[in-house]
Amino acid sequence: MKQTAHKINWKTKLHKIIYEADTPAGKWFDIALIIAILFSIVLVMLESVESIDSNYHNFLNNSEWVITILFTLEYFARILVIKKPAKYIFSFYGIIDFLATIPKYVSLIFVGTQALIVLRALRLLRVFRILKLSRYLGASINLTSALKASKTKILIFLFSVIVLTIILGTIMYMVEGPRNGFTSIPYSMYWAIVTLTTVGYGDVSPNTPLGQFIASIVMILGYGIIAVPTGIVTSEMSKQDAKIHTNTQTCPYCLADKHLDDAEFCHKCGRKLDDE
16 A cells, blocks of 8 residues: 555656646756757757768767657656546647657668658657746736637738738729739739738839829838737736636646646546645
8 A cells, every 4th residue: 555655646746747837846847848849959950951960960869869768758757647648648749749759760760761851850849848838937828818818809800901901902903003013903912911011022012103102001001900919919918917827737637737726626527636
């Protein structure tokens, strides 16, 4: 009984370190993980530079193996400490972690193949793990919630912009015409989008006085359009501040997070959170 209790306690503590960020150990684990991810991405970028790879190939290769082994140990540790391993293995981050780990092992079988370059590019998907930092950054959680709450308003806004783009593109096609580079309504719509977003590539521009006057109005209108989504999201973020505070405690059974500070049971599966 004591041995079983010791095993449960050991797995529970390791689970809190790996999956949660409210404890000092959990925060340091996430920070170390982010540093390792960034270092691995730098290694991949340096390896793509022929002059650097030719001079430091062995160092880059050995460093990649060290990072790969560390990620492998982390991957199996995540499976070990969770009650239902399939929940992690087939989750979004579980698939990302797996895809970010296997390319180096695949290179042992398919040495020198061109397809291996594509597999190595998948390692850049590790950068998505950085999003785990948002678990203990309240501002980023509020931003995510605000974007979800603003979804309908933003979609309506984007629909209005599309309608405006069609109207402006049609007007400019009628005013300028093919002789001034506005060869079709779709191409004129492209000009309207470029102008409204204040990008201004300059590949096509109005030459008539009326066309230039309309373009001036579109440019001024573009500054106002850019500010609208910011105002929508900012308004929703101010509403998020008044909501109930949650923490990063993760259920060891279903991996659900964002529990209340005094919660004893998972809000999704109903299991006890601290199963010690």
